[in-house]
Amino acid sequence: MKIDTGRRSLIDRPLAQLTLVRFREFRREPEAVFWVFVFPILLAAGLGIAFRNRPAEVLKIGAETVPLAGELRTEKSLAVEVMSRTAGERGLRTGRLVLLALAGAAGGAVYRYDDTNPDGRTARLLAERAILRAAGVRAPAPESDSLVREPGSRYIDFLIPGLLGLNLMGSGMWGMGFAIVDARRRHLLKRLVASPMSRAEYLLSFLLSRLVLLFVEVAVLLGFGVAVFGTPLRGSLWELAALCVLSAFCFSALGLLSASRVRTIEAASGLMNFIMLPMWIFSGVFFSSERFPAAVQPFIQALPLTAVANALRANMIEGAGLAQVWGELAIISAWLAVSFFVALKLFRWR
Amino acid sequence: MATGAVALRLRALRKAYGDVVAVDGIDLDASAGECFALLGPNGAGKTTTIEICEGLLEPDSGTVELLGLNWVSDERRLRQRLGVQLQETQLADKLTVEETVRLFRSFYERGPAVADVVAMVELEEKSGGRVGQLSGGQKQRLAIACALVGDPDLLFLDEPTTGLDPQGRRQVWQLIEQFKRDGRTIILTTHYMDEAERLSDHVAIMDHGRIIALGTPRELIASIGVDHVVEFAAEGAALDPAALEGLQGVRRARAENGGFQLQVTELHLAVPALLDELDGRGIALTELRTHSATLEDVFVMLTGRHLRED
Numbered sequence: 001m002k003i004d005t006g007r008r009s010l011i012d013r014p015l016a017q018l019t020l021v022r023f024r025e026f027r028r029e030p031e032a033v034f035w036v037f038v039f040p041i042l043l044a045a046g047l048g049i050a051f052r053n054r055p056a057e058v059l060k061i062g063a064e065t066v067p068l069a070g071e072l073r074t075e076k077s078l079a080v081e082v083m084s085r086t087a088g089e090r091g092l093r094t095g096r097l098v099l100l101a102l103a104g105a106a107g108g109a110v111y112r113y114d115d116t117n118p119d120g121r122t123a124r125l126l127a128e129r130a131i132l133r134a135a136g137v138r139a140p141a142p143e144s145d146s147l148v149r150e151p152g153s154r155y156i157d158f159l160i161p162g163l164l165g166l167n168l169m170g171s172g173m174w175g176m177g178f179a180i181v182d183a184r185r186r187h188l189l190k191r192l193v194a195s196p197m198s199r200a201e202y203l204l205s206f207l208l209s210r211l212v213l214l215f216v217e218v219a220v221l222l223g224f225g226v227a228v229f230g231t232p233l234r235g236s237l238w239e240l241a242a243l244c245v246l247s248a249f250c251f252s253a254l255g256l257l258s259a260s261r262v263r264t265i266e267a268a269s270g271l272m273n274f275i276m277l278p279m280w281i282f283s284g285v286f287f288s289s290e291r292f293p294a295a296v297q298p299f300i301q302a303l304p305l306t307a308v309a310n311a312l313r314a315n316m317i318e319g320a321g322l323a324q325v326w327g328e329l330a331i332i333s334a335w336l337a338v339s340f341f342v343a344l345k346l347f348r349w350r
Numbered sequence: 351m352a353t354g355a356v357a358l359r360l361r362a363l364r365k366a367y368g369d370v371v372a373v374d375g376i377d378l379d380a381s382a383g384e385c386f387a388l389l390g391p392n393g394a395g396k397t398t399t400i401e402i403c404e405g406l407l408e409p410d411s412g413t414v415e416l417l418g419l420n421w422v423s424d425e426r427r428l429r430q431r432l433g434v435q436l437q438e439t440q441l442a443d444k445l446t447v448e449e450t451v452r453l454f455r456s457f458y459e460r461g462p463a464v465a466d467v468v469a470m471v472e473l474e475e476k477s478g479g480r481v482g483q484l485s486g487g488q489k490q491r492l493a494i495a496c497a498l499v500g501d502p503d504l505l506f507l508d509e510p511t512t513g514l515d516p517q518g519r520r521q522v523w524q525l526i527e528q529f530k531r532d533g534r535t536i537i538l539t540t541h542y543m544d545e546a547e548r549l550s551d552h553v554a555i556m557d558h559g560r561i562i563a564l565g566t567p568r569e570l571i572a573s574i575g576v577d578h579v580v581e582f583a584a585e586g587a588a589l590d591p592a593a594l595e596g597l598q599g600v601r602r603a604r605a606e607n608g609g610f611q612l613q614v615t616e617l618h619l620a621v622p623a624l625l626d627e628l629d630g631r632g633i634a635l636t637e638l639r640t641h642s643a644t645l646e647d648v649f650v651m652l653t654g655r656h657l658r659e660d
Contacts, residue, residue: 186440196429
């Protein structure tokens with residue numbers, strides 16, 4: 001048999017082969033492709049549609065008497081139905097109505113509504129305005145509306161950077177953690193270290209494949225946001241790319257840490273969910289993290305996903321430079337460095 | 351490497367896991383160009399021993415020398431010259447045969463072309479197929495291919511045929527016999543006595559972390575001083591095995607699994623004597639088998655147990 005000893009082409013070098021293996025395994029796992037590329041788009045599309053800024057909705061209310069209904073109908077934002085008190089109470093309970101106007105003492109009205117429901121409070125104000133208008137009361141000075149609907153101040157603009165951060169977290173942690181735990185479970189890691197493979201190159205191949213997949217997944221999600229919702233990209237794109245790379249490496253390091261010891265996929269999933277769940281909830285992906293009480297804010301602000309989401313939003317929506325998000329950069333870098341070194345200390349090849 | 355040089359030398363090797371001593375002071379020499387088998391039941395310490403040799407485990411004490419090198423100072427050079435197949439490795443299901451071999455080939459500075467290795471283990475037709483689709487025997491041949499990509503001077507095979515069907519085993523055996531003809535040094539662990547007998551030049555029989563016998567298969571079998579084993583079952587009156595030891599040509603007799611086993615030096619004398627004896631006692635023979643003594647009988651003789659307790 002012929003033995004080759006000469007120099008090999010670039011593609012047959014270990015790092016290239018290890019990286020190719022990463023791509024092949026990813027591409028041949030339809031579920032992974034779905035969660036990384038398709039799921040974030042479905043989520044953005046779903047939430048974008050659910051929370052899109054619609055023309056102010058017409059609120060359904062009930063009125064006990066015909067004269068009362070007539071007065072209320074002068075308000076175009078209210079859909080008024082005349083009904084008995086019992087039918088109205090049922091409508092309130094089932095959420096079909098947001099307010100029920102009953103005839104009150106001295107020709108007045110009694111409003112029944114849930115004051116913790118914003119729609120109920122709005123209906124209450126609109127009803128009062130209608131009755132005043134019917135009585136001929138006018139505003140003391142002219143008033144007019146100027147509506148805010150431009151990109152950058154909508155919910156979807158808040159959401160897209162958050163989803164991008166969430167996606168970087170998910171693919172970084174699963175991409176790293178799953179493959180490593182699976183290789184350990186199969187005793188494949190042990191087989192690899194029994195060969196002359198460089199352990200550093202093995203880990204490096206994960207980062208290289210992450211970089212390429214990262215480019216694709218960021219481009220897909222942002223491209224979708226820009227094309228469908230007109231998401232603004234006000235900051236420098238290079239700085240945005242740098243933020244994404246730093247964040248992806250940070251979450252890959254966390255993934256490596258979660259995968260450093262465990263032997264089963266179940267244990268790895270549990271551990272990674274345990275790490276990621278608090279960030280899903282607290283890190284302000286879907287709504288501002290500032291809504292949580294002040295006492296837990298230091299904890300929330302120290303989470304890597306909070307820093308990533310804030311930095312991405314600052315870049316995309318406010319056009320902030322890297323210098324303006326140095327605090328977030330410091331938090332992300334610290335997580336990256338600490339997780340990576342602890343992971344290397346704990347890592348078990350067998 | 352010159353034939354006769356020592357390819358693997360172990361001295362006073364010891365490894366314990368907590369209170370359990372897995373390897374309890376092993377000395378062993380394997381020459382270049384030979385096939386050396388570690389034979390023993392599950393849990394005898396074979397895998398621990400071979401993994402220490404492969405540099406995957408550190409011994410608590412003792413020395414390992416391979417090809418004149420050792421793990422402490424020559425790890426990089428050694429890894430390039432060893433081929434390793436591990437007992438439990440499952441290669442990645444999503445890769446093809448060719449991709450898997452190419453990956454492993456990339457780690458070695460020298461070695462045969464990928465297609466040649468695939469052809470050597472007769473997987474050409476499966477070359478583009480996924481590893482997950484292969485049969486057990488094909489997977490094992492692929493694992494062996496991954497051990498061959500660096501044209502190794504020393505090849506470690508840990509239980510290469512465990513779990514394979516007879517056809518799969520034969521194919522792996524033919525492969526190993528081919529390596530022997532190529533003059534490679536092979537260290538093999540197995541709990542199949544026929545595998546050790548057929549493939550190896552020297553056998554070390556292991557039990558409870560120790561080597562309890564060492565030699566060529568022929569020497570080991572000769573050492574128990576019996577040429578044949580007669581096994582029989584009978585019904586009728588009770589039979590004391592001790593009563594059979596006086597028979598002509600019978601060295602030893604013992605009851606086993608409801609039957610009896612006789613270790614015999616002269617089969618042509620022992621069988622007629624046994625039949626006469628049973629006839630005289632009015633005992634009816636229900637089963638009678640004879641075979642030439644094997645390494646299994648050596649193990650039974652030394653430990654009173656079988657290699658495979660199943």
